Amino acid sequence: MxxxxxxxxxxxxxxxxxxxxxxxxxxxxxxxxxxxxxxxxxxxxxxxxxxxxxxxxxxxxxxxxxxxxxVLFPGLLPREPYEVTGRWTEYGSDIFRLQDRRDADHLLxxxxxxxxxxxxxxxxxxxxxxxxxxxxxxxxxxxxxxxxxxxxxxxxxxxxxxxxxxxxxxxxxxxxxxxxxxxxxxxxxxxxxxxxxxxxxxxxxxxxxxxxxxxxxxxxxTVVMNDSGYAANVEAFATLVPDAIPTDGLAQPVVHDTPDTPTIATLVDVANAQFPREDGRAWSAADTLKNVVLALTHPDGSRELVVVAVPGDRDVDDKRVEVAFAPAVAEPASEADFAANPGLVKGYIGPWSASGPVLGDESRTGIRFLADPRVVDGTQWITGANESGRHVSGLVAGRDFTADGTVEAATVREGDPAPDGSGPVQLIxxxxxxxxxxxxxxxxxxxxxxxxxxxxxxxxxxxxxxxxxxxxxxxxxxxASHDEKGIIWPAEIAPFDVHVVATGKDEAVFAVAEEVVAELDASRLEVLFDDRRKVSPGVKFKDAEIVGVPWILVIGRGALEGEFELWNRATGEKQPIRREDVLQKFAK
Amino acid sequence: MxxxxxxxxxxxxxxxxxxxxxxxxxxxxxxxxxxxxxxxxxxxxxxxxxxxxxxxxxxxxxxxxxxxxxVLFPGLLPREPYEVTGRWTEYGSDIFRLQDRRDADHLLxxxxxxxxxxxxxxxxxxxxxxxxxxxxxxxxxxxxxxxxxxxxxxxxxxxxxxxxxxxxxxxxxxxxxxxxxxxxxxxxxxxxxxxxxxxxxxxxxxxxxxxxxxxxxxxxxTVVMNDSGYAANVEAFATLVPDAIPTDGLAQPVVHDTPDTPTIATLVDVANAQFPREDGRAWSAADTLKNVVLALTHPDGSRELVVVAVPGDRDVDDKRVEVAFAPAVAEPASEADFAANPGLVKGYIGPWSASGPVLGDESRTGIRFLADPRVVDGTQWITGANESGRHVSGLVAGRDFTADGTVEAATVREGDPAPDGSGPVQLIxxxxxxxxxxxxxxxxxxxxxxxxxxxxxxxxxxxxxxxxxxxxxxxxxxxASHDEKGIIWPAEIAPFDVHVVATGKDEAVFAVAEEVVAELDASRLEVLFDDRRKVSPGVKFKDAEIVGVPWILVIGRGALEGEFELWNRATGEKQPIRREDVLQKFAK
Known part of the structure; x- marks a missing residue:
């Protein structure tokens, strides 16, 4: 055609x-x-x-x-089947809903x-x-x-x-x-x-x-992957859990006055200034434990606060949180949540367990405390002391606190180890x-x-x-397949097999082009034929390049001697081709 | 396939x-x-x-x-272009409307x-x-x-x-x-x-x-057509207008007391009893003029009453009225309309003109009186006298009354003459x-x-x-194409070219069928192959007949001797066919 x-x-x-x-x-x-x-x-x-x-x-x-x-289904559907599965409600405002003239609910x-x-x-x-x-x-x-x-x-x-x-x-x-x-x-x-x-x-x-x-x-x-074949969605990435560390002989935690530490960075500065590490190395964000309060709304409509602890050099990742708590929907705790729970001392929240307090006020009991999988027994943390203006250092997981569970909520980073042991990952x-x-x-x-x-x-x-x-x-x-000039269609889905461009003003050239196009057409090829008379070659070439048919067959002055030019749109290669070779070149 | x-x-x-x-x-x-x-x-x-x-x-x-x-357009469209052409409103409740999450109007x-x-x-x-x-x-x-x-x-x-x-x-x-x-x-x-x-x-x-x-x-x-090539929608049918008749010498109209004439039939009976035709022939419904009051709603929202007069042997046809008065929308006048216009004497309405009364009360002035095209000058009618309980006979069009215009509102009937003079029409x-x-x-x-x-x-x-x-x-x-057994698809759109039914329990027969099917498939034919083993021949034949593929090739016991049977679904004809002739029969 x-x-x-x-x-x-x-x-x-x-x-x-x-x-x-x-x-x-x-x-x-x-x-x-x-x-x-x-x-x-x-x-x-x-x-x-x-x-x-x-x-x-x-x-x-x-x-x-x-x-x-x-098979083929309608695009317009009645509400009832979606009601049965609960999705009429679950979809929220993500779907188009409408009513027919009898006020019956439908969806697209x-x-x-x-x-x-x-x-x-x-x-x-x-x-x-x-x-x-x-x-x-x-x-x-x-x-x-x-x-x-x-x-x-x-x-x-x-x-x-x-x-x-x-x-x-x-x-x-x-x-x-x-x-x-x-x-x-x-x-x-x-x-x-x-x-x-x-x-x-x-x-x-x-x-x-x-x-x-x-x-x-x-x-x-974002996909988390490496060259050894590991690949997962960022939501599905599982943290490689480090081995637990013996707690014997570890120093007891110490509570410090740390009034001006609104961020992890300021906390690290204060820690290095006020209670430097004994071995002389500087504290870093990775030594701190960040505790984030989330409000979950469960499918039954009930609301629950949870505290999620992640190493201070990572954030809570929205997509990972979404998946980790599904079907519940998570959002940051509100001011009202903090106000209703005075035990949640904003900026100074530390670990505890739903079964009882670790540090600070007992009123926190009942709020689940979920930790990053890296918070294994024996790890030591600088974290909130659950008292306003105070942090604690040397708080040991498994000895001083035990989480109610783990949660995959922390951001994934380049270089994190793949869970299958295949080595560090990249983010794509x-x-x-x-x-x-x-x-x-x-x-x-x-x-x-x-x-x-x-x-x-x-x-x-x-x-x-x-x-x-x-x-x-x-x-x-x-x-994936374009350049500065336009689209480059893969042959399998290109709009045409070949784009024939006839140039110049010589009707004899156009006559040759007509013959060649007829032959290509007869060979069941899909042909786009630029047969325009009053358009310059430059414009025709630009059009051919932006439209992106894989092969451009230029029929110009040489046509009268049987000489055409064949352009490969992807490589930009331009080669002379004899008229008698054209059909064979495109034979399917 | x-x-x-x-x-x-x-x-x-x-x-x-x-x-x-x-x-x-x-x-x-x-x-x-x-x-x-x-x-x-x-x-x-x-x-x-x-x-x-x-x-x-x-x-x-x-x-x-x-x-x-x-080309291809979306099914879901924004309101704006339809607003410009007025169709957003015109469509009324005939279209599906919906709003997106930003409350923007859309339609399907x-x-x-x-x-x-x-x-x-x-x-x-x-x-x-x-x-x-x-x-x-x-x-x-x-x-x-x-x-x-x-x-x-x-x-x-x-x-x-x-x-x-x-x-x-x-x-x-x-x-x-x-x-x-x-x-x-x-x-x-x-x-x-x-x-x-x-x-x-x-x-x-x-x-x-x-x-x-x-x-x-x-x-x-309904289509109005005849064997001479005339064809029109009932809405588009134009009445063949008879020639006008000289009014010279026609008797003057006479008003009669006709109290109990709720229908045209009773009016005709009363007329034949009270004022029989002079030539002895009986009056019929065709001699009466029925005057129907319609209320038009114009596109600008204004409302207008009109009286439509049709010969008493015809009704006002809803579809023809719809088209005749478009873009105004017509409906029967309401009781309130009659109450507001005492000159409209229900059951006894007669002709007049908007420019002045013919019979009865002057208060009718201003209501358009539109007549069927058959009401040509010189035709005589028995019709309402615009007074309660009275009709008039011998009322002559063009002499005693003149309509404000004609309207194609009367029903079309078998035998009516086609407007192009090609003779009586049929209704299909x-x-x-x-x-x-x-x-x-x-x-x-x-x-x-x-x-x-x-x-x-x-x-x-x-x-x-x-x-x-x-x-x-x-x-x-x-x-158009089925019988009591099922569908009969025209070959051009049939789901398959041939329906091969293998019958019996002999695996050798099925093996032959598999070979034949493979050959048909290789010849680029679309084949439906009933290869079911535990289904009776009767059920298979019933299925083949209801599904309606044009050709049914039955491969049964005779298959081992190269003998099949070919059924023509449309004619029901069943003919033996040799295996070696099958491919040629279906060759495209």
Missing amino acids: TERLSSLFLRTLRDDPAEAEVASHRLLLRAGFIRRVGSGLYSWLPLGLRVRRNVERVIREEMNAAGAQE APTHEEVFTLMVKDLYSSYKDLPLTIYQIQDKYRDETRPRAGLLRAREFTMKDAYSFDFDDEGLERSYQLQRDAYERIFKRLGLEYVIVSADAGAMGGSKSEEFMHPTAVGED RTMEVGHVFQLGRKYAEALGLSVLDQNGKRATVTMGSYGIGVTRNLAAIVE | TERLSSLFLRTLRDDPAEAEVASHRLLLRAGFIRRVGSGLYSWLPLGLRVRRNVERVIREEMNAAGAQE APTHEEVFTLMVKDLYSSYKDLPLTIYQIQDKYRDETRPRAGLLRAREFTMKDAYSFDFDDEGLERSYQLQRDAYERIFKRLGLEYVIVSADAGAMGGSKSEEFMHPTAVGED RTMEVGHVFQLGRKYAEALGLSVLDQNGKRATVTMGSYGIGVTRNLAAIVE
């Missing part, structure tokens, strides 16, 4: 649109692939739609090859677990019907707080979501692996570099969960491009999806969930 | 689902093509999705062949005129850029008062909508014709019988408008399956879409609008 630039619904933009912050957004707008219709809402122009269909094709082919069957589905589950319940009833994996490529909606970066965080976007249904855990493991393998093939075909990381299941509930993370500067996620900015996830029986239980087993007894089905963003990944590909 | 019934996500239903009233709804559910998710919301199972994609493919191929370019688009127009405005600026026709195949939403009949009237449905953009009227005419021709090809390929009728543009505004109407008992529309139940429509400059004007002409002056673009329902037409095809 051939499209001609003389009639193609396309206008490239010379200047960067003000609305675009990141390269993919900027280039997809400038090269005429998409247009903004509203906040986080995009239209697709002919070129954009071609690439989008190609991404969908790759995903569809691999899904079908993995034995998944395609952000994901489709509920209706997939109900559809299988409707059709299947026996263990013999399983395994089953079904998927859809479909538009989804999320009412993002801050839609940004074009297709990277839109409010209407397209995903492939698949669900597997198995009779038992071994079946789920097999279905999961099939999808995981398919995802690897998909990302390879799309030309998207990825790291597979353990991910916390978060609000989805369930067991095994892995994310396909694509390293990119515009990513909003990434974007989630795929997610495979063993949901287990959560949705099947909530919605009553069971089958009869070999003995005629009901058994709840176990499910897996597998998602890939179509439109988001398309943008990720542009982020 | 081959799908196997042993693993295909499909369960046919033996019984008719209670929810389904019409054949397409019943069969698409029973044959496992769709499932209901909510009122007017349907999911697509693998078989349904295959047929749907085929319908989309046919439409897409014909659109591309007609030079239209595919029922059509996309506004954003198509704005996109062209964004990209194009010169007359040289035109003509352009762009289209999308996309999900639309309407908050129907009464979703019904499955896909025939759903709340989420898929349409192909195209818009043409031209510099001048001649260009629009050409673009319109290209789409109209493409529609004819599409319906022929889909196997959908159609009549092209003049249609009133209704709420859309604009000029030339034609609908592709598919004759079907489940249709909600139909369903709209496509609509081509010259929008003109309405949207371009409202949204400021203009281009520079040859002289550098701004000129407003003229548009056409072209819509085909994808999911609705799929259901229409089932309505």
Whole structure:
């Protein structure tokens, strides 16, 4: 098939649109692939739609090859199934809700677990019907707080979501692996570099969960990884717990007056000045223990204060806290919380245990004290004395205090040891491009999806969930594959196989170009033909470079002697090619 | 590609689902093509999705062949463009509206005129850029008062909508014709019988408008047509106006006491008894003039009463009234209207003119009196005398009264003469399956879409609008093509080319079937293979018949001697076929 630039619904933009912050957004707008219709809402122009269909094709082919069957659900769904699973409430203001003319609640589905589950319940009833994996490529909606970066965080976007249904855990493991393998093939075909990381299941509930993370500067996620193969989401990173230290012979703790120590840095300065370390080395932030008060709201609505202790050279990481306390939602304790708990001496909080006080006022009893895993028995800390204006030094974990538990809340840092012993880690900015996830029986239980087993007894089905963003990944590909001149499409998803540019004013040259284009078209190639007469070669080349078709075939004056020029968009290489060699070059 | 019934996500239903009233709804559910998710919301199972994609493919191929370019808009749109054109208000409660987390109004688009127009405005600026026709195949939403009949009237449905953009009227005419021709090809390929009728543009505004109407008992529309080629929507039917009659020598009107004549039938009886016709023939309803009072609400909110006069053997037709008075909305006058206008003597209303009374009270002055086109000068009528309990006979149009205008409000009946003189018409139940429509400059004007002409002056673009329902037409095809056993898919959109049914318990037979299926698959045929081992032949045949693949290849005992049986689903014909002839039979 051939499209001609003389009639193609396309206008490239010379200047960067003000609305675009990141390269993919900027280039997809400038090269005429998409247009903004509203906040986080995009239209697709002919070129954009071609690439989008190609991404969908790759995903569809691999899904079908993995034995998944395609279905399609509505985007508009009634509230009821989401009410049953509790997600109508859980989603809060992250979803679009609406009422129909009879005031019945509906939502624009952000994901489709509920209706997939109900559809299988409707059709299947026996263990013999399983395994089953079904998927859809479909538009989804999320009412993002801050839609940004074009297709990277839109409010209407397209995903492939698949669900597997198995009779038992071994079946789920097999279905999961099939999808995981398919995802690897998909990302390879799309030309998207990825790291597979353990991910916390978060609000989805369930067991095994892995994310396909694509390293990119515009990513909003951080992956912790090293060259020895360790990789995890920052939320899933587990601290390598040091060995406990014998407490025999350690000095007793000493309480100091430390009135002006609003920060860890000031505390360290005061400590080095007032009670220097005996061996002469300076105290550092790592020697202090920072105690942060958080307020948890549990799913039943109840509220609980907890104190989280992390080494003073680290902060409490919001994402890790979110996962550590899920399904409870954590937020910093309020002034009212401090006021209601006079035992929480702001700025001077120290360790204690819910079972009893360690230092200071007994009124703190009942508030859980959770420590970083590094706070092992025998470690010594400078920390708050639970009295205004006072800190304590030489406070020994396991001897002077015992935490009510550990929590993975501290920030992860470059150089931290990987939990598998594979050595120090790096932190990489990434974007989630795929997610495979063993949901287990959560949705099947909530919605009553069971089958009869070999003995005629009901058994709840176990499910897996597998998602890939179509439109988001398309943008990720542009982020990963462009240069200062424009987009460089991987051949697999390029809008066309070859971009033929006819130059000059000689109609004989255009006649040759027409013939070549007809031959390429007849060979089932997708051809973009710049047949414009009154446009300069410079403009045509600029358009070709920004649009990003992998091969640019320039047909100019030499054409009359059978001589063309072939440009490789990715490498910039320009080579002469004889007319008679063109077809073979592109033969599929 | 081959799908196997042993693993295909499909369960046919033996019984008719209670929810389904019409054949397409019943069969698409029973044959496992769709499932209901909510009122007017349907999911697509693998078989349904295959047929749907085929319908989309046919439409897409014909659109591309007609030079239209595919784009894609979001389903969720901001309010603003619809505010500019006034449609945010006009749509009333027929659309889904919602607010995002910032309380910004949005809608689920029922059509996309506004954003198509704005996109062209964004990209194009010169007359040289035109003509352009762009289209999308996309999900639309309407908050129907009464979703019904499955896909025939759903709340989420898929349409192909195209818009043409031209510099001048001649260009629009050409673009319109290209789409109209493409529609004819599409319906022929889909196997959908159609009549092209003049249609009133209704709420859309604009000029030339034609609908592709598919004759079907489940249709909600009526087409007026005859064998000589006349065809129009009942709304667009124009009455053939009879010649005027000389009034010279006609008797003067006579007023009669007619106290008990609540209906036309009782009036006719009283007339025949009290003042029989001089020539001895009986009076009939056609000799009376029925005067109906309607209240119009104009777009500016003002309210106006009008009297509509139709021959007593016809009623006022709601659809024709709707179109005749658009953009005003008509409803029957209320008791309060009669109370406020004592000159309107209910049951005894007769003709008058807004410019003055004919009979009775002067207080009627100012109310428009509109007559059916058949009320030509010289026609004589028995009608109300504008006095309680009295009628008048021999009232002559053009002599005794003159209407303020004519109105096409009367019902159309079988046998009415076509306006083009082609003879009596029939009334056919139909369903709209496509609509081509010259929008003109309405949207371009409202949204400021203009281009520079040859002289550098701004000129407003003229548009056409072209819509085909994808999911609705799929259901229409089932309505038109099924029998008591199930669906009969036209080959062009059938989910598979051939349904291979292996029967019996002999593994050798199944082995032969596997080989044949592999050969068909290798020949690029789409094969549905019933490879189920523990299912009886009877059940397999029933499944094949309800699913409706055009060809059913039965591979049973004879297979070991190379003898199969080939069933034609449409004709029911069953013929032996030799194994060696199978491939050639299906060769594409």
